[in-house]
Amino acid sequence: MKVYLAGPEVFLPNAREVLDRKIALTRRYGFTPISPGDLEVPATDTKRSKGLAISSINERLMLGSDMIIANLTPFRGVAADVGTAFELGFMCARGCPAYAFSNTVSDHFARVARHYDGQIRSDTENRPRGPDGLAVEDFDMVDNLMLDGGIEVRGGVIVTREVEAAGLFLDHQGFEECLRMAATRFLR
Amino acid sequence: MKVYLAGPEVFLPNAREVLDRKIALTRRYGFTPISPGDLEVPATDTKRSKGLAISSINERLMLGSDMIIANLTPFRGVAADVGTAFELGFMCARGCPAYAFSNTVSDHFARVARHYDGQIRSDTENRPRGPDGLAVEDFDMVDNLMLDGGIEVRGGVIVTREVEAAGLFLDHQGFEECLRMAATRFLR
Numbered sequence: 615m616k617v618y619l620a621g622p623e624v625f626l627p628n629a630r631e632v633l634d635r636k637i638a639l640t641r642r643y644g645f646t647p648i649s650p651g652d653l654e655v656p657a658t659d660t661k662r663s664k665g666l667a668i669s670s671i672n673e674r675l676m677l678g679s680d681m682i683i684a685n686l687t688p689f690r691g692v693a694a695d696v697g698t699a700f701e702l703g704f705m706c707a708r709g710c711p712a713y714a715f716s717n718t719v720s721d722h723f724a725r726v727a728r729h730y731d732g733q734i735r736s737d738t739e740n741r742p743r744g745p746d747g748l749a750v751e752d753f754d755m756v757d758n759l760m761l762d763g764g765i766e767v768r769g770g771v772i773v774t775r776e777v778e779a780a781g782l783f784l785d786h787q788g789f790e791e792c793l794r795m796a797a798t799r800f801l802r
Numbered sequence: 803m804k805v806y807l808a809g810p811e812v813f814l815p816n817a818r819e820v821l822d823r824k825i826a827l828t829r830r831y832g833f834t835p836i837s838p839g840d841l842e843v844p845a846t847d848t849k850r851s852k853g854l855a856i857s858s859i860n861e862r863l864m865l866g867s868d869m870i871i872a873n874l875t876p877f878r879g880v881a882a883d884v885g886t887a888f889e890l891g892f893m894c895a896r897g898c899p900a901y902a903f904s905n906t907v908s909d910h911f912a913r914v915a916r917h918y919d920g921q922i923r924s925d926t927e928n929r930p931r932g933p934d935g936l937a938v939e940d941f942d943m944v945d946n947l948m949l950d951g952g953i954e955v956r957g958g959v960i961v962t963r964e965v966e967a968a969g970l971f972l973d974h975q976g977f978e979e980c981l982r983m984a985a986t987r988f989l990r
Contacts, residue, residue, distance in 0.1 A: 627925070627935040665941025669951020676895075690917060690936075691879030696887040697946035703891030704952075707864075729878060737815070747815040748878075753853025758885035763857020764892075 615800055617645045617793075618676050618705060621685025622695040623783055624650050632784060639786060640683075643793040644801045648679045676704055681800075683792045684714040686757055686772065687782055692725045694757050706764040713770040713796055714761070715788030717777035722757050726750045771795055803988055805833045805981075806864050806893060809873025810883040811971055812838050820972060827974060831981040832989045836867045864892055869988075871980045872902040874945055874960065875970055880913045882945050894952040901958040901984055902949070903976030905965035910945050914938045959983055 617640055623632045633649050640647035653671045658664040676682075682705040689695035694716075706712055720728075723742075727734050730744040737743050742750045755762040756772045765772055773792055777785040805828055811820045821837050828835035841859045846852040864870075870893035877883035882904075894900055908916075911930075915922050918932040925931050930938045943950040944960045953960055961976040961983075 622936075625937040627931065627937075629937075660942070661940060662942040665939065665943050665947040666951050666954060669947045670955060672948060673894075673952070673955070690914065691881070693879070693881075693884045695946070696881045696884055697948040699884040699887035700891035700894075700946070700948040700952060703888035704895040706861075706888075707892040707895035726878065743815065748810075749813040749815075749817075751853065752849060754848070754850040755853050758883070758888065759853040759857045760860060760885040760888040763854050764861070764888065766854060767858060767861070 615645050615681060616648050616679045617796070618679035618682045618701070619647055619649045620682055620698045620701040620705075621783075622687070622689045622698060623685065626783055635786060636789060639790055639793060643790075643797045645681075645793065645796070648675050650675065672701070673704070676701060676708075679705070679710070681705075681711045681796060682713070683789060683796070684712065685716075685783070685789070686714045686761065687717040688725060692729045693722075694761065699758075699761060702761060702764060706768060709768075711768050711770055711796070711800075712765045713772075713792035714756075714765055715773040715775070715792055716756050717775055717782050717785055717788060719774045719776045721774075722755050723750060723752050769799070803833050803869060804836050804867045805984070806867035806870045806889070807835055807837045808870055808886045808889040808893075809971075810875070810877045810886060811873065814971055823974060824977060827978055828981060831978075831985045833869075833981065833984070836863050838863065860889070861892070864889060864896075867893070867898065869893075869899045869984060870901070871977060871984070872900065873904075873971070873977070874902045874949065875905040876913060880917045881910075882949065887946075887949060890949060890952060894956060897956075899956050899958055899984070899988075900953045901960075901980035902944075902953055903961040903963070903980055904944050905963055905970050905973055905976060907962045907964045909962075910943050911938060911940045957987070 637647040684702045686694040733745045734742045773788040825835040872890045874882040921933045922930045961979045965973040
C-alpha cells in the first residue's frame with residue numbers, strides 16, 4: 615500500500631534529511647512511501663515552467679498512491695499549507711483514506727481568535743465573527759471543515775500534539791501515530 | 803454544465819447576498835451554478851457534527867459539478883483559504899476544468915517576502931529562504947505551485963486584479979472574467 619507523504623517539510627533547509635526520515639518510518643510500518651521530491655525535476659526554461667513540472671510530478675505521484683498522510687501543522691499563519699490542502703482534497707476525491715497530524719493542539723477557532731487578538735463577537739445569529747466581519751468556523755475542528763470532514767468521512771484521524779516551536783516541522787510523533795493507526799486498519 | 807463556486811465568500815457578513823450575485827452571474831454566462839450553502843444543513847447534536855454535515859454537503863455538491871471557479875484571494879494571511887484549496891484539489895482529481903481569480907496582483911513570492919518583512923536571502927543553491935529557513939517558492943505563480951499547476955494543466959487560468967481592501971471579497975470582475983473564458987471554451 616502506497617502512502618503519499620504531504621506536507622510543508624519540502625520547504626525546510628534540511629528537507630532531504632527530514633523527508634528521508636519520514637520515508638524510513640513509513641517503510642518501518644509496512645507501507646511504501648511516496649514522497650514529493652522522489653522524482654527529478656526536468657530542466658526548464660522559466661521559473662514558471664519549473665513550478666508546473668513539479669506540480670505535474672506531484673500529481674503523478676498522488677495518482678500512484680493509495681493513501682495520504684498530510685502534515686496540517688499551521689504554516690506561515692493560522693492555517694495549514696495550501697499546497698498540502700490541495701493534495702488532501704485531491705486524494706479525498708480519489709476515494710483514498712486520509713490521515714493527518716498537526717504539531718499544535720490549538721484548534722482552528724483558537725488560532726483564528728488569536729489572529730484577531732481575541733476580538734471575536736457573536737452576530738445576531740450567534741455566529742462568531744472577527745472585527746473584519748468574517749465568520750470564524752467554530753466546529754471543534756483542527757482546521758477548515760473541508761479538511762477535517764474529508765479525513766473523518768474516509769475513516770481517518772487528525773492527530774494533534776503540542777510541539778515546541780523549534781521542532782514544529784521536525785517532530786514525527788504525530789506522523790508516526792498516523793502510520794500506526796493506518797497499519798492497524800489496513801495491514802493486520 | 804455545472805460550475806462549483808468555491809471561495810471564502812461564505813464567511814462574509816452578507817454571504818447570502820454575495821453568493822446570490824455570483825449565482826446570477828454564472829447563470830448569465832450560460833452555466834448552472836452550484837454553490838456551498840445551496841443545501842440546508844440538517845440539525846445536529848454537536849458543533850463538530852454540524853461541521854461534518856457541511857463538509858459532506860459540499861463534497862456532494864462537488865461530485866455533481868463539472869467545473870470549478872475558485873476565489874484564491876489571500877485569506878487571513880499570505881495564502882488562499884485552505885478550504886478552497888482543498889476543493890480545488892478535489893475537483894482537479896476528478897479531472898474537471900478549473901479556473902480561479904485573485905483580487906490582488908501581488909504574487910505568492912511578493913506576499914511571502916512581505917510576510918518576512920523583505921528578509922529573504924538566497925541559500926547556497928540560490929533558493930530564496932525566509933529568516934526561519936523555510937524556502938520561498940519563486941515560480942512566478944499566484945499561490946503554491948500545486949494550485950497554479952492544477953489549474954493550468956487542465957486548461958484553466960487564474961485571473962488577477964488589484965482590488966482595494968474594502969472590495970476584496972465583493973468585487974466580481976475577476977470571477978466574471980473566468981466565466982467569460984469558460985463560456986468561450988465550453989459553450990460556443
